[in-house]
Amino acid sequence: MKKKAICTDPTWAGRSDCAHCAIRNRVLFADLPHDELDVALLAVDDLFYQPDRLLYRIGEQGKVLYTVRRGMVKLVRDLADGSERVVRLLKAGDVAGLEVAIGSRYKHTAITLTETEVCRIPLSTLERLEVHSPRLAHQLMLRWQNAVDDADRALVEFSTGAAEVRIAHLLLYLSSLNEDGTGIELSRHDMGSFLGITTETASRAMADLKRRGLVTELPGRDAFRCNRQLLARIADPS
Amino acid sequence: MKKKAICTDPTWAGRSDCAHCAIRNRVLFADLPHDELDVALLAVDDLFYQPDRLLYRIGEQGKVLYTVRRGMVKLVRDLADGSERVVRLLKAGDVAGLEVAIGSRYKHTAITLTETEVCRIPLSTLERLEVHSPRLAHQLMLRWQNAVDDADRALVEFSTGAAEVRIAHLLLYLSSLNEDGTGIELSRHDMGSFLGITTETASRAMADLKRRGLVTELPGRDAFRCNRQLLARIADPS
DNA sequence: CGTAAATTTGAATGGATTCAAACGTGGTGG
């Protein structure tokens, strides 16, 4: 509802070095031969964002797309009543702004949730490679299917059932992203906006799960640990 | 909840004739040159389905995808509690089973809602063309983005807000598909399953809209006419 | 015409929302 000026200036972390990228096999240039990779690298920047920074805004005629290397990004749609709905949560390896690859304007507003590192890939680079690189075309298709899968999941797991069930699904998802089983704490507002419930309902359900010991706040940075076994029982009343 | 044996046998309407296809510019082989088209046609069948017929089931290792030429198809996911959730409604021009193009199993169960005419395209045909046809690759990407758009819409318009609001969105959508402003009547069960509400709630809201004159049943086949102006006001409380 | 299925309606319940207020926390400036 309220307008907040979001500083967009990221830190330039350097020209990308895809060949040595830790998540190379999960990102866009996965199958590219080295010589083609060299061409791509020239224009790909590695950027570092603070939390709550704007990557792009819905409707903009974008000329770049982003690969998330670290952190988490939310894709947001504005609702008729002025509020907003989080449509998807992007994790490391996901792509934001894929739609520019077919010449479309951005279909969402993309905002970082945590400290985030991304690769910014110009559309021009993509187009140059795509012509003689069926590999890249295939990679793009994989990304698209990925987006569809995530969207379906947002519908089936995160927007269906009682509030507690949705939250259970969300916590299970977030905690599945790190090997150590911890997950990033979202604000109650973002939770609600993603799950299609109000902030208060999200807060109540979370507070309740904490009281029952299914979720415990981690002292350090905004993270939580949860009992996946018990949460799974709530998520899927078998 | 209940198991029903669905006869899958469609009527074979003939080998496809994409060159003269009325919706050619809206389907997969849109930009193909004629000589490549000829290759494709050999294996593409034009099929005709009755309402409530199964195209494919979730999890199957499919080797074909479908272009909807006429009618409407629902993509369904099974829920944990045994019920089902309609994830998407496919209209003429949409593609079902795109995921097989990247080697995936079907991600949904696809069932016809109306009399439906489809083109059945074998994956092998796709693969043969894809190699030397960047046009097709681009077409596929367009389809994928389409699927993402529809999925986002399912979330934002059809699974957010009060029951009446969701129904208003649905009726507006259905009535936008035909030039004459009429729309296909869905069963209350399917409506509910797609909108994330119960059959009874769907029924109540629809009955109410009818009483208020915003929706009128058409005498002929299962179709309705609606006051788009007033429905739009319900859908977007501006 | 008669039965099965789908739709509609009713009444009671439960869960989410709404509006408000209390609480905690981090940051700023005195």
Add this chain to the structure above:
DNA sequence: CCACCACGTTTGAATCCATTCAAATTTACG
């Protein structure tokens, strides 16, 4: 360093809306 303010979270209470379970009614179909 502390007081204070802004903002997010939590909690409370009343209301509203959707669900549930049940029954009545209509429609479809053999």
